[in-house]
Amino acid sequence: MTGNPIINIRHAAKSYGSLEVLKDISLQVTKGQIVAIIGPSGSGKSTLLRAINDLDPLTSGEVWLEDEQVNKPLPPRQYETHINKVRQNIGMVFQHFNLFPHLTVRENITLAPKMLKGITGAQAEELAVEQLTKVGMLDRIDYYPSQLSGGQKQRVAIARALAMKPKVMLFDEATSALDPELVEEVNLVMKQLAEEHMTMIIVTHEMGFAQDVCDRVLFMDQGVVVEEGPPDVIFKNPANERTRNFLRKHL
Ligand code: ADP
Numbered sequence: 081m082t083g084n085p086i087i088n089i090r091h092a093a094k095s096y097g098s099l100e101v102l103k104d105i106s107l108q109v110t111k112g113q114i115v116a117i118i119g120p121s122g123s124g125k126s127t128l129l130r131a132i133n134d135l136d137p138l139t140s141g142e143v144w145l146e147d148e149q150v151n152k153p154l155p156p157r158q159y160e161t162h163i164n165k166v167r168q169n170i171g172m173v174f175q176h177f178n179l180f181p182h183l184t185v186r187e188n189i190t191l192a193p194k195m196l197k198g199i200t201g202a203q204a205e206e207l208a209v210e211q212l213t214k215v216g217m218l219d220r221i222d223y224y225p226s227q228l229s230g231g232q233k234q235r236v237a238i239a240r241a242l243a244m245k246p247k248v249m250l251f252d253e254a255t256s257a258l259d260p261e262l263v264e265e266v267n268l269v270m271k272q273l274a275e276e277h278m279t280m281i282i283v284t285h286e287m288g289f290a291q292d293v294c295d296r297v298l299f300m301d302q303g304v305v306v307e308e309g310p311p312d313v314i315f316k317n318p319a320n321e322r323t324r325n326f327l328r329k330h331l
């Protein structure tokens with residue numbers, strides 16, 4: 081795939097005290113690419129993902145969203161305005177659903193578009209209907225999160241992120257807190273997004289899913305990208321011993 085990157089991470093490094101969590105990571109993701117990040121627990125996958133929208137600010141290095149530097153050094157008030165705008169373009173789905181428990185599905189989805197995009201209630205409503213239809217949850221529009229299964233909550237969380245019409249979607253182990261029988265319904269929604277060429281970065285422990293859906297796989301260990309390549313190469317013929325060891329345990 082060609083074209084300018086949507087996401088461009090340059091020499092990302094992150095430390096917590098003396099613990100180096102990310103060590104000089106560079107990554108470019110172009111439009112429509114679907115990138116999987118795999119690796120052992122504690123290798124820095126979540127930190128890297130959260131650095132993309134500056135939820136976990138880097139110690140050094142740069143993150144760009146198209147032609148805008150996400151982690152631009154700015155005075156606090158300017159930074160707030162800047163980062164709020166940037167984050168509208170980056171949809172994020174976490175392991176835990178993070179829906180507002182006191183709001184219905186409809187309200188969960190319309191809240192941010194109404195507040196941040198300056199659209200009318202009716203337009204926001206239309207967005208909610210469109211996105212809930214996409215994830216197969218329209219019939220639950222007036223439910224509260226507590227009335228939904230984990231898989232349904234996660235589908236609503238995806239719809240909520242999509243309602244902002246983001247340029248990229250980030251998933252951090254979106255299915256790892258789900259009962260096994262609920263994983264597939266969420267995977268199906270993500271597969272559908274892949275078919276629509278949504279740009280996605282997916283941290284996952286599901287190797288089968290990564291192999292089926294993603295264009296590129298990055299294997300991270302101890303804060304570095306040890307190896308990356310197309311799924312066929314990474315899963316069937318990895319070059320690096322650490323990758324092979326990890327896959328032996330997880331395939
Ligand atoms: P992964 O998602 O691959 O499991 P993380 O990015 O969550 O890894 O964590 C990478 C490392 O950073 C781990 O050693 C973790 O303990 C450490 N870490 C993450 N967040 C913090 C924090 N807020 N303070 C200190 N250490 C942290």
Ligand code: MG
Nearest residue numbers: 125126127252
């Ligand atoms: Mg993690």
